Amino acid sequence: MTDGYGNMRYEQIVYGKFEERCNRFAAHVWIDGRLETVHVKNTGRCRELLFPGADVALELSDNVNRKTKYDLISAYKKSLGWVNIDSQAPNRVMGEWLVRQGYTYVKPEYKYGASRIDFYMEKGKEKYLLEVKGCTLEVEGKGFFPDAPSDRARKHVRELQKAVLEGDHGIVAFVIPMAGVTEVLPNMATDSEFGEALEAAERAGVEIWYMPCNVTENTLSISRKIERKNGFVQ
Template identity: 25%
Template sequence: MQTNNNPFIFETPLIEGVICRRRNRFIMEVEVDGVIYDCHCPTTGRIGDIILRDVPCLLSLSNNLSRKTLYTVEAISVDLPSNATKSWIGINQNAANRYVEHFIKSGQLSGMVNNGEAIKREQKVGNSKLDFLVGNTYIEVKTPLTRLQVEVKEHIETKEGSSFTSFERFIKHIGELAHSLNKNDKAILLVCFIYDSSKYMGSSGGKYSSYIRNSVQSSINQGVEVWQVNFKITPTEVNLIRYFETTKDMIKG
């Protein structure tokens, strides 16, 4: 589904740089106009199988000028640094919720959920906090980054990543989504990509993949819907590309 264009506008345009290396889970060293800065990495896990070296990125400047890292890496690109028309992959999983909130409130996801003005953030269900409650619909947003659904160009260095193991929080939240249907009419697991991704079917490998898939299907059987949304991030704004329901596909998978 597509809607009228009403983008999420950044208050200050993002700055382009080039990642020199990822020093640890939290810090990337980024060169901007010949100066190297320590920048906050907003995701602690791996980003596909990419070795983050000589990789273009977009940075946001923190409003807190006393913060140790003034910049946050918002997106990366698998295009060459010299490419003037790069495509960007958003990696800020926390920002994904801000984008989703904007497009719900502006009615651009009305095919999935109505009454966007009634949106509430971080609503407690059982022992968990789910991302949104819109009217009588709970929404939990997940932004997969461990496996990127993009063509990785030849100049990009890669290495084989370890299998996905951080599954406890995922299983807990989709279980809470299913339980929320006891008092509410609807619950949605929203798989969010800050780039134009193909239909997401989850990982077929990894030690816990079958357990995760069975848990997802159990929740679907209890009435949870699965949707996907794709955004496009640029230095100035985030646009909605498309969104669609994948519940039946997840069951078939």
């Protein structure tokens, strides 16, 4: 749920110790002395967060018909504190943030070209297309995206470049659901094509926003917007 101030809050939180990843969608976690199979709300690798013995936070589902009772939503990293790994959370907090920024119209899941862009906004006669990317990979105080090759991310960045060339505004917003990180760089070692696409889009006029967050094991909210322009953080 999200309160009236844009703070996303999870209910019925329990804590556990991570044991192993079963597949992209499930993991084994020790909860109250029992090894439970839980749903992982992030299909990325998250190897630096999800390792045997890692402290994790989970939300107990109120759906009695589910195969798994718990959703794994956060992991604790000693250098950062809690890191939200719910892949749906960045779009939710971004949507709450956008409606408070003076746009006259905000529409999620906007069809553009061959893609669905996360948000379409209007402000006066100006039109904006915004794609949200959640970043959970941190190395030496900086975020990196993606943590696994992403055809989808490359495609969306190229669609935004096309929108800018057609006269609209294009924005890539990196939501950073971990404390102390204010910048996200392309993970060239993992997906150099995404890095090249992002660089080309930025040169064409696509805006890059960094959205640091306030985060606890069961809450998440955007704290501010940092704009990157001409290769530099403003």
